[in-house]
Amino acid sequence: MAFDYFKYLRKEKLPHMWCPGCGIGIVLKAMIRAFDDLQWEPADIAVVSGIGCTSRSPGYLNANTLHTTHGRAASFATGIKMHRPDKHVVVISGDGDASAIGGNHLIHAARRNIDLTYIVNNNNIYGMTGGQYSPTTPLGAKAATAPYGNLEPSFNLASLLIGAGATYVARAHVGNGRQMSKLFRDGFNHKGFSFIEVVSNCHTQFGRRNRMADPMNMIKWIGDRATPLKKWESMNEDDKAMNFPVGVLHHDKNQPEYTDTYDALIAKLKQSA
Amino acid sequence: MAFDYFKYLRKEKLPHMWCPGCGIGIVLKAMIRAFDDLQWEPADIAVVSGIGCTSRSPGYLNANTLHTTHGRAASFATGIKMHRPDKHVVVISGDGDASAIGGNHLIHAARRNIDLTYIVNNNNIYGMTGGQYSPTTPLGAKAATAPYGNLEPSFNLASLLIGAGATYVARAHVGNGRQMSKLFRDGFNHKGFSFIEVVSNCHTQFGRRNRMADPMNMIKWIGDRATPLKKWESMNEDDKAMNFPVGVLHHDKNQPEYTDTYDALIAKLKQSA
Amino acid sequence: MSDQYPLKGTSKRKGITIEIDEVMCKGCNVCVEVCPVDALDMEGIGSRWQGYLAVIKDIEACTGCLLCELQCPDFAISVTVPDKKKKAAAAK
Amino acid sequence: MSDQYPLKGTSKRKGITIEIDEVMCKGCNVCVEVCPVDALDMEGIGSRWQGYLAVIKDIEACTGCLLCELQCPDFAISVTVPDKKKKAAAAK
Amino acid sequence: MYTHDKDADVKFWAGNIVVAEAAVAAGCNFFGGYPITPSSEVAAHMAYLLPKHGGHFIQMEDEIGAMGSVIGASLAGAKAMTATSGPGFSLKLENMGFGYMVEAPCVIVNVMRGGPSTGLPTHPAQADVMQARWGTHGDHSTIAIAPAFHQETYMETIRAFNLAERLRMPVILLLDEVLGHLSEGVVPPKPGSFEIWDRPRPNLKKGETYYPYDTTNGDIPPFIPYFEGHNWHTTGLNHDKTGFPTTDPATVDADERRMIRKVLDNRDIIDKVEWFMADDAEIGVFSFGSTARAAMVAVKQAREKGIKAGLMRPVTIWPFPKDQVYKFAKQVKSMVVAEFNLGQLVYEVERSAKYELPVKRVLKTGGVPITPAEILQGIEEVA
Amino acid sequence: MYTHDKDADVKFWAGNIVVAEAAVAAGCNFFGGYPITPSSEVAAHMAYLLPKHGGHFIQMEDEIGAMGSVIGASLAGAKAMTATSGPGFSLKLENMGFGYMVEAPCVIVNVMRGGPSTGLPTHPAQADVMQARWGTHGDHSTIAIAPAFHQETYMETIRAFNLAERLRMPVILLLDEVLGHLSEGVVPPKPGSFEIWDRPRPNLKKGETYYPYDTTNGDIPPFIPYFEGHNWHTTGLNHDKTGFPTTDPATVDADERRMIRKVLDNRDIIDKVEWFMADDAEIGVFSFGSTARAAMVAVKQAREKGIKAGLMRPVTIWPFPKDQVYKFAKQVKSMVVAEFNLGQLVYEVERSAKYELPVKRVLKTGGVPITPAEILQGIEEVA
Amino acid sequence: MHYETRFSAVGGQGIILAGTIIADASHLQGLYAAGSPTYTAQVRGGPTKVDVVLDNEPILFPRAANINFFLSLATRSYNMFAKDLEPDVTIVIDPNLTTVPDEHRKKYTIYDVPIIQLTADKMGRMVYTSAVALGTWVALANVIDEELIRAALKRRAPKGTETYNMKALSIGIDYIKELQDAGKVKA
Amino acid sequence: MHYETRFSAVGGQGIILAGTIIADASHLQGLYAAGSPTYTAQVRGGPTKVDVVLDNEPILFPRAANINFFLSLATRSYNMFAKDLEPDVTIVIDPNLTTVPDEHRKKYTIYDVPIIQLTADKMGRMVYTSAVALGTWVALANVIDEELIRAALKRRAPKGTETYNMKALSIGIDYIKELQDAGKVKA
């Protein structure tokens, strides 16, 4: 039997709105396979996003889905999770949404170690608004607001999240959907805040301006640099800078999860009442 | 001759508004000594803050001073520095201002490696608004909004900033004004974004709720845990967790500074015009 | 709509079925490029999207590696492998 | 306003001058606590702040280490050391 | 004006505590906040109360996040509240607009302080009332309630939750620093002695699809929270009844009009105006919230001086009670509008009066509330 | 309506490009932005233009930061601008209030789109006009300009900068998606052919102290940027002339009134109303921005049908031209207010008219602009 | 019955609590009360005050308009809050910490009570300052039954400090009583 | 003179550029122009259009009201934008990608031009699709001088592509001319 994606999809909404070859579709697929792996029921899953191409994902997923305001998905998700700690809450958004305007909610959700999985489709650009540079656009790359090449150093999202206290941090890339799905599954499974960056392609807005207008060009450019963490660690500094590690980058299983802590307080107060 | 603080002070505004024994005054003093060390002229310095007890500091400093909105100081400072890259721009704010509402501007200023020095007086509490817990309040500590003890894990600000890409990260504490001043001076001197956390006391709002209502109790409690980085690194995990390292925690002198990069572009365009 | 190559097929040797959904397929070329055995191809004119559509060039070559399916951004290609092999691959 | 101990004094031995500004001093006790040689003290009633004021208890004991000045949150106490010693200390 | 039975269990509470206590009484089980003077005690008291009642309190990283968490919790089924003051209210506006758009019931408390900007953080004002109406971008209706006495604050907080639930939308509760920090007696009504409303649920047949914006039975779409198997979607984009985005001009136009209509057509449960010595008034005083208390004294004093003054005190200020103002304006010779700002609702009064009636403005800012004497002077000027 | 000389150097620009070009022509040397449809091209074009002119562009992490950077740059002496649309405008409000409070000259562009919330990001609306007036908390005056033609946009962008400088305050420029993305001809005036104003500087004697809010010579305090040796302070708290906080009620009240007065007393340079066939009009049409262009066609068509219609088109919409509306309302039999929202400035029109004049509302939302035919129908209904 | 009280100090949380205690007690006596503190969380070390309005009718305008009793523990708070006082006001100050303008001495009835000294000498800990101050109010204002004040104070005092607070209250009351006995104060 | 043009496609930036080129050229001919694109940055792969209104008077209402020329490259864009057309409209579609309702065939004058095929066959790269499409407009609308269009196209074309664009334009023009010569189109 072929894998049945449609349990988790709103079939009538397809084909989706994304450009031919856009990596977001690959991410969506990997999410579905991870849901299926864990046998999560659609009714028990909330998927929350901000604004952007990536943030249109929830609309295609058969789940409790919420397309919020730009950058604020984590805060809505926090409210959902606090009120229903028994449910699975996943955030998916773009690099701009997550790390530009949404950076604060992202790092605070990580700090609290609240049991959300935050997936960032990092295509190094503001796709939806027409290709302005994002906090992850490489130095020198062209963008709508970087006509002379981007002048701003970029975030290493994984480092940022580790610094913020996230207890599960992984990186996948669009060239390897199978690994992506596995990392999603591990992140979903992790009790606490999990963050998975997917290095992705926006050939339309990033690629077109940077000689990679074809999706496969970009996907290959990404795949060529993606290096398993162990191997990457053994590289010299120059090679490290040219490549990026993929896989589980950080995993701390011993930190208390926030809604657990809170509900323990409720239980304690109930007892003492 | 006694050291003359008044070159950098608005004497007529003193005594300042802070509680007797509040660490902010110690920070202010250390800043002044660092300015003096570098012979920076008041006219060439802008000091920008957000809102909070700490953020009242600029009002006492004889410089170009700006008391902005809560959490947004870094963005105002960025505007000032971009327009006047030739001047010294310093941000000073509290842990809440810098890392709660202001977290996003903080990490992005760090990422850009724009030449600001950002000083955080981290007293682990929202002092001004009456002692609500902040992102740096220790787990279990009491606060106005944590009547049962704080449930939220806290930020390690230095780790967060290193993760965000800051090129100079240091930690001082109120028990050692001399070291603080030296770290400020180094941060001021650093071409790029520098971040200095000062572990500080708010005995009024934090201490009172946590059995340290007396300033010296809190200052000692801090000082006892402050450990020079080298020594701290050699500690076992338990001791590491009980103490915190002070000194320069990260220093990368080789990254391009943002206004330099920008002005190089202007120069290039001028040439090619 | 495809001229030469089919959108659906089952290999005789391995019994692997590949199916391309012509409504979903946007002709992005990803599946063609990722296929290690060159079993797929693009065909011009016909897609509602940009004038291309994926087609099966050589069903017998297919190893059932699933790469095309996993990498297709559009839920447009599915690969059914008859035996346990597929399950094993998916679980990896 | 101080009853017993002075707010200003110069040590005979080392010529070190300590000066407490009674308008600035909030009586927080920090200087007293940090002085390694117990040269300072707090006195009740008199401060506009909370009923205390720092005073010089033993000027001759003062080593000019500057700790009280550096740690005073209120620009209320200053220490002047006559020779180079002070400069050296400050520069550290 | 509320009188207390000597034997009643009178609580001497600050207004902010009253709000928190009443919210929990109304069924509030989620609070997402961020501290700000002079509203902070609402959050602190919720942090104390909620876990005892099995509810959840969270102090978010900022007001934007607080508002987001409240809407998220609401969609998951919570009765949710946030509380803030001027600067925080400004920050919440974008997400409040999202709340209007997805029709998420919730209560937003603004304990007003002096502004604009940081202004006078520890002093009162009533200068966010126009902002409450127009603060977020785009067209939308607003419900805003401004009580004047603690007993009223208690009951109006409950009503705010009920309106939010019944109309499926955010409701704003406006206090000010005077009320928020004022301690006065309040007698909490017994549970069961007041109405508690929950958002309407649809009558779905088994297997029937749930549409989150189905308005076949009226302008207020019935609601089923997340996680009950309906797997529905919503978005801040204009959407159709399914909750999915649409750009169909007619659908969008109709939907936006519906959301405004659902407020205007339910004014019977929303509107609330209190009158004080107004029946035979010749000088009409208009005032609300804490300032109205000074106006009551002024009206009494005017009467003592032989001036037939009377007070119209809207408790619900949005939607604006324009018809009542119109009638009042026709009844009186002239009007006095007393508000603790530099002129906001007076514009609405002028608009509602619809003719050139002398309208005396008693306006003020600077942190010290308007006194009875100042209003009395205004009354005397137009008497 | 602008006619172009055939030989003129006509640029076929989108409205957003016009704004950027005009800003640089007006002396803008700092732009802090954050992309948002449909305003993004303003930022992109500034990113292209500014470094060529020695100015600085920065894309901030969000709109709040963008607004902060603009005010910071302004205090350091820059002519600074930001551009956004609905959701971003909502986010900027808190810092805009700070701009009013510290009296920092700057220009804020809002290219309006459908709302509320995310709404219709790629479609036009005129639904942020009340927000422009009342969006931030607290009392304050607003200057908002809404041009209708690209040539006008060019000149009004320059005027926005000039007003910001002359009055030392933020000025809002309101476009909408129709204008922002519409490409039409514009002939940029030659440098030197138009006025450029800089913020007033004080005449200080040597050694004299500079007070950043010294109003001895008028309501607009003269300005010296940072870093010129005056080491001044400012704050979003209410402050006195020195820039330091004060809670003195009289000082605060007076200062807040002054900041409102500085706008109202300078209406001669702020106000701008265009009239079209209005002299003998019996049916008064009121419309602004892109909708006014449809209204012009409708007025012409009405005249062709024998209906004496005429258009009042405010270019400056805040402060609201209430006296002109009053006069116009007295002149005409009835009015038609056409705005691309569900009723905003019509409230001001009704208030300004001061009596029960029939006011027909031609209102709409949903993304497709109001057509001449729809306005014509409105005219015919009240004719 | 209408009585307005203002307590003021520098940076004092204690006086705000004292105000609350009066209000609490007033309920027990069948009165209406309205308490308005300056909000101190933002005024570290700055002058603070609390106004308590008592009335036998429900209180409409809750702010003080005509203060009957004014207490100040510091010159800075005195200068800030001793404004718009009517001639019939009763004023208590700590003479060690508060300097009162001469004209005020002429205009108003001012009692010098060395509250801080009394607290320091007799209680040893400054936290009881406000209870001592409250005692002077009990004796001078004479509008609420002493026992009701004691009951309210007990309820609001931090656990374990009840007896100390009772003692501190007595110190204030007794000091005034002594003055009264000595004929220096109208009883 | 008043002429309204609508180009529509799916996900096409090219047609928006084509609209701009018409407007540019119209200036050279002394006309006023107003171009309104659907804003495509948010419509990945979705239907897009651009309207260009030409007039010899300054243009008041800038949106299209009565379209003279409508071009569609895809069924989805046709369905979305072929609304409210007047009977006198001229329609060009690519028959390989656009299915037109029968009633439209009856009501309107529709020209089938296999634009994609032409581009693929004769240009090899699909980026020239819109120049080919523009060519059909030049020939059919006949309101702007071909040379002025060429001048404008040259100015806006990415560097290095000018000659290819000229060629693509000719392909469109020639295809219509051929049809006209064959009598299948009114010239």
Ligand SMILES: Cc1ncc(C[n+]2csc(CCOP(=O)(O)OP(=O)(O)O)c2C)c(N)n1
């Ligand atoms: C408050 C606000 N600011 C700006 C925008 C405009 N906006 C929409 S999506 C987006 C960025 C999208 O980039 P990213 O998050 O990387 O998503 P992508 O489209 O690349 O998947 C922006 C700036 C908005 N919708 N709301």
Ligand SMILES: Cc1ncc(C[n+]2csc(CCOP(=O)(O)OP(=O)(O)O)c2C)c(N)n1
């Ligand atoms: C937008 C906004 N939200 C909230 C506040 C209220 N507020 C003022 S200061 C502050 C926190 C102060 O804490 P911190 O930054 O740690 O400074 P501290 O007082 O401890 O030095 C808060 C929440 C505000 N002024 N503005």
Ligand code: SF4
């Ligand atoms: S614009 Fe970029 S991110 Fe958006 S759908 Fe296209 S390829 Fe994907």
Ligand code: SF4
């Ligand atoms: S409240 Fe805390 S931070 Fe504020 S002045 Fe007092 S001790 Fe310092």
Ligand code: SF4
């Ligand atoms: S399953 Fe693997 S071998 Fe078969 S067609 Fe797909 S990619 Fe090629």
Ligand code: SF4
């Ligand atoms: S990857 Fe999918 S969408 Fe792309 S060509 Fe292949 S089947 Fe079609």
Ligand code: SF4
């Ligand atoms: S200088 Fe050193 S020794 Fe002298 S008083 Fe100060 S702390 Fe004591």
Ligand code: SF4
């Ligand atoms: S440290 Fe300073 S303020 Fe504190 S007691 Fe000593 S001199 Fe006074």
Ligand SMILES: [Mg+2]
């Ligand atoms: Mg992106």
Ligand SMILES: [Mg+2]
């Ligand atoms: Mg703090």
